[in-house]
Amino acid sequence: MAKNKSLFECIECGHQETKWLGRCPQCGAWNTMEETASTLKISGSTGRRKRNTTNKPGAAPFDSITVEEGFRYNCGIKEINRVLGGGIMVGSSILLGGEPGIGKSTLMMQLAGSVQTKGKVLYISGEESAVQLKMRAGRINVDTSNIAVLIETDLEVILAEAEKLMPSVIILDSIQTIISEEAGKVPGTVNQIKYCGHELISWSKENNSAFFFIAHVTKEGVIAGPKVLEHMVDTVLYFDHIESGLRVVRAVKNRFGSVDELGLFTMDETGLKEVADPASLFLTKRKGTIPPGITAVPVYEGSRVLMIEIQALTVPSKSGFSRIYSDKIDANRVSKIAAVLEKHISLKFSDQDIYVNVAGGIKLGEVGIEFALACALYSARTQIAFPPALAVAGEISLAGEILPTPHIDRRIKTASEMGFKYFAGPVLSKCKDCLNVSTIKEGIKAVFKDFKP
Numbered sequence: 001m002a003k004n005k006s007l008f009e010c011i012e013c014g015h016q017e018t019k020w021l022g023r024c025p026q027c028g029a030w031n032t033m034e035e036t037a038s039t040l041k042i043s044g045s046t047g048r049r050k051r052n053t054t055n056k057p058g059a060a061p062f063d064s065i066t067v068e069e070g071f072r073y074n075c076g077i078k079e080i081n082r083v084l085g086g087g088i089m090v091g092s093s094i095l096l097g098g099e100p101g102i103g104k105s106t107l108m109m110q111l112a113g114s115v116q117t118k119g120k121v122l123y124i125s126g127e128e129s130a131v132q133l134k135m136r137a138g139r140i141n142v143d144t145s146n147i148a149v150l151i152e153t154d155l156e157v158i159l160a161e162a163e164k165l166m167p168s169v170i171i172l173d174s175i176q177t178i179i180s181e182e183a184g185k186v187p188g189t190v191n192q193i194k195y196c197g198h199e200l201i202s203w204s205k206e207n208n209s210a211f212f213f214i215a216h217v218t219k220e221g222v223i224a225g226p227k228v229l230e231h232m233v234d235t236v237l238y239f240d241h242i243e244s245g246l247r248v249v250r251a252v253k254n255r256f257g258s259v260d261e262l263g264l265f266t267m268d269e270t271g272l273k274e275v276a277d278p279a280s281l282f283l284t285k286r287k288g289t290i291p292p293g294i295t296a297v298p299v300y301e302g303s304r305v306l307m308i309e310i311q312a313l314t315v316p317s318k319s320g321f322s323r324i325y326s327d328k329i330d331a332n333r334v335s336k337i338a339a340v341l342e343k344h345i346s347l348k349f350s351d352q353d354i355y356v357n358v359a360g361g362i363k364l365g366e367v368g369i370e371f372a373l374a375c376a377l378y379s380a381r382t383q384i385a386f387p388p389a390l391a392v393a394g395e396i397s398l399a400g401e402i403l404p405t406p407h408i409d410r411r412i413k414t415a416s417e418m419g420f421k422y423f424a425g426p427v428l429s430k431c432k433d434c435l436n437v438s439t440i441k442e443g444i445k446a447v448f449k450d451f452k453p
């Protein structure tokens with residue numbers, strides 16, 4: 001026979017226990033276990049629940065699946081279309097995380113006004129009043145004719161309104177404010193976010209609405225509670241500052257597109273502005289020679305090439321062993337390239353402290369920067385300046401080879417458009433002002449010794 005048993009749940013992390021505990025065994029918080037309205041049903045026999053499966057379609061042959069065209073909405077914001085993989089997938093769920101003040105509400109309000117859909121856009125706010133929303137929309141000049149506003153934090157009311165309106169796009173600002181009686185008494189807990197997130201995602205999938213969840217991230221970059229939503233949604237976007245004053249939207253998960261794309265914005269008094277031509281944004285303008293330690297590299301970010309300046313500095317180590325200070329390029333990568341230089345061109349780094357930076361504060365994760373990083377380290381260590389008007393790219397193997405690097409022709413083209421007449425790297429096709437180099441030894445010699453413009 002089945003019997004009901006009380007259930008206690010941590011309001012911080014959602015951990016469940018069948019008895020009350022003073023301290024949550026999962027997150028270690030004190031006095032956070034509360035009895036929940038839901039009960040744990042323990043069956044007398046196997047514990048398996050019987051589910052109603054009569055209306056389920058069942059398995060189908062893979063080849064019978066058809067893909068309909070026109071399943072994405074154009075956001076009306078090119079940078080967001082790019083990050084999403086070509087627009088908003090109908091019925092998809094998207095999490096937009098970012099620190100308070102970065103511009104999440106502004107971005108979503110702009111998107112609400114510009115997205116091209118057949119149905120309405122429902123903007124649900126649990127954070128701001130209707131008047132505040134109206135004032136913001138007015139200030140940033142949003143076309144509000146297709147937007148319905150709902151100031152609400154109760155999940156059940158939200159679902160009922162969505163049912164009435166059947167919007168094409170729903171924006172929820174923010175997931176941390178929503179509450180359902182089914183999941184405890186405090187909004188923003190893991191359990192609330194899990195439960196409300198699941199209900200809202202299921203509703204939007206069934207009804208072909210795209211759903212945007214706004215989530216606040218702390219300074220440390222943790223979306224504490226909303227982290228659980230990352231597994232449930234189709235796409236996770238982060239909105240972040242980079243040092244050059246730009247704001248960047250990047251996908252860290254995308255079931256419908258690449259995660260390498262960047263959406264670049266600036267913010268002024270009339271809202272977020274797209275950065276139309278970012279290729280030269282991260283270059284420092286200089287006249288004449290460039291100081292030692294600095295190199296230029298065309299970086300492939302998503303579907304476009306950006307010219308980036310890498311900076312390196314080496315100083316004799318004070319502690320007797322080498323330390324690497326690099327937060328824009330992975331320190332392990334810097335360490336690997338220093339080791340390759342030490343081994344293959346006998347330039348000692350193991351008694352040096354190495355500092356690496358990227359102009360504009362953008363983080364670089366792709367392998368194509370390695371030859372430029374090697375040149376920056378070489379230049380910093382020897383104080384021989386990198387030639388102006390030259391750009392380099394290429395991946396470096398531990399054996400000291402410069403390996404063929406994806407999209408090399410596009411990199412050369414962008415570099416040349418940005419005024420870098422010459423290029424050195426693993427060049428495959430014919431190119432007049434290119435130096436084709438295939439080992440680090442050959443590459444360093446070509447760039448720092450033989451190069452004559």
Ligand code: TYD
Pocket residue numbers: 098099100101102103104105106107136139140267268269270271272
């Ligand atoms: P907001 O979108 O409210 O950020 P979030 O929802 O991520 O917390 O906007 C953040 C900041 O942007 C706010 O401090 C004011 C500033 N801002 C502008 O500079 N220009 C504008 O047009 C708007 C709407 C906001």
Ligand code: MG
Pocket residue numbers: 104105106127173
């Ligand atoms: Mg906000």
